[in-house]
Amino acid sequence: MARRITLRKAAGRSDWEAMLVGLNEVQRLAAAAPDGVNLILAGPGSGKTRVITHRVAWLIGQGVAPESILLTTFTRRAAREMVARLSSLVGPAADQVWAGTFHQIANRLLRRREFAEALGYQSNFSILDAEDALDLVAQAIDELGLGTRGRSSTRRGGSESGCGEAGGPLKPSTVQAALSLALNTRTGLPRIVEERFPELSGRIEQVEAIARTYAAKKRAANAMDYDDLLVQWMRLMEQRPDARDRMAREFTHLLVDEMQDTNTLQIEIVETLAAAGAGNLTAVGDDAQSIYRFRGANYDNLLKFPERHPGCRVFRLEINYRSTPEIVAFTNDSIRHNVEGFPKTLISARPASHLKPLAAATSNAYEESDLICQLIQEAVEAGRRLGEIAVLYRNHHDSIVLQGDLVTRGLKYTVRSGLRFFEQAHIKDVLAHLRVLSNPRDETAWRRLLLLLPGIGPAAASRILETILPTANPLDTLATAEAMASAPPRARGRFAAFVADLAQVRAADPGNRPAEAVHAVLKSGYTEILKQKYEHPEQRLKDIEQLGVLAARYDALDRLVADLLLAGDVYGMDTLEPDEPAETLVLSTVHQAKGLEWSMVFVMRLIEESFPNARAVIEPGGLDEERRIFYVAITRAKDELILTYPHLLSRGGRGPVVLTKPSRFLQEIDVNLYERAIVSRDVEPF
């Protein structure tokens, strides 16, 4: 028998060895890997987050300054989770680490005055969310006469683009998606259009003209969209080697989580930093969980990592501590249908449970929802906590029927899909007030505010903006007779009231006391507009109150807005209620569920067209991606996995009821690996 030796902490030494306690052999080697380039391939449930957080802790224990560690994660949720786990390991030092999404980190860096100015921005630049960006693209399209407005009126732009058969109006969302993908994949527009946007082929010059106008508008507004945060960061490093080297010296240790979800732009940023600096780079990921192709993610970044970094150390974490052997067997069988990628067979570390995944067909969506609710209620009665259960789906829309059912049955739930808190119209309205005060050139925010006023439509808003935006201080110009003259006569009363309201909000000093400013908006004429314009005004007013509560934690508007846009969560979120008891059922898209786990997981609406998504299957590589999404879904379950699908479904709510096909992801799995449930209804007495 081997002798047991327990290492004791040496007096006065940092207890970094203690940091590695509780890790298995490979995990420990990975966490304590020497400097240089390291790749950690980590299957679901294999302790990936543990390893990466322990590695950071270990580095700090080795004497690396926390503020010289850059840890990028892919989603806001993952970033928050990571920092929380890190805090419990290293305490306050965790807050010194540069941990966050690429966008959060870019924002922090580019706010530095010298960087912002080197790029031609002021450091108080606004951030445009997806909707703002789309509005501005639409604006650019209209100005070029390429939109719906431009076609009927022949007075503008006709000759410039007139060389060819222009085709119909260009759809802002398509143009925006193509431009974004081109930037994120570092690919020329022609190739992107050819591969992913055939409907734009032959109109590349028009799209490029839109891109130029859009870029100019963003510049004039001192605003960056999500893509700009990354693009400008990269541009800074390319054009200013001095700035690049300073950053590279600052970040001596780079860690990239969810490498398979990074896109080319992100990977170039990281590798530029690594090449110019100490070259210490640790990448963590799992090619089988790459589910962000639509955002330009490319799992080749992970697959080809060893080629790009010859001699890098590779660690494979293949023991799954999360799920039962039955669930692991099921997930292994699913992912083997994907041809590409590192072959992967996970081994469960847990004892057999003799409970196979369950597949249940119901006759329609209502019964599917009834079934899920009933099984949840039974589980709760049997002693399972509601917080240990989640229902996952491919599309947010798939959850609507279930939500109604949960409400009638009084089951508490939290939805983690759909609109985010800050994306709700009334929240954006309030933020627009604050935005124009902090950055008076913010065209998008101005337009939004003006369009709120009855009697002012797109044309009037544009005229007012043409008057105020080119002036030195648009805020001051707004109160002049000139601005008043540009407003339509019938709207002048409202306009004057708005000007006065905005002055009130300005007096509340939004830049330094955002909470006061939120309350000033609440006291202004906006409240009346809200009641007129939106449904459920009481709820919306409460949301704004909630925004005020959140804002009270900030002494700078910039940081509040950045946190909302870059770190803010879905409605009902942790940001708003950090100490939320979390004893609610979770409803979530698979994408939002990534990296999380529950004891009991339902995956619903497993039918062709929904999961896999109908559009995805016709795109090259789309089906494999959908299967990876399925893989992510089923690997969230620790103890019980229940898959449901309806036989009949009416598409789009009022459409005809059609017969569905069970998802191929279920059909293709060995029938011995799961159990089928036969669902029948009680006979109801009349």
Add this chain to the structure above:
DNA sequence: TTAAGCTTTCTTTTT
């Protein structure tokens, strides 16, 4: 000419 109201269409996933 512009705004507002009504109808129709289509709905992936996220920073």
Add this chain to the structure above:
DNA sequence: GAAAGCTTAA
């Protein structure tokens, strides 16, 4: 269940 498009009213 929202955004784009069309129609009507001012």
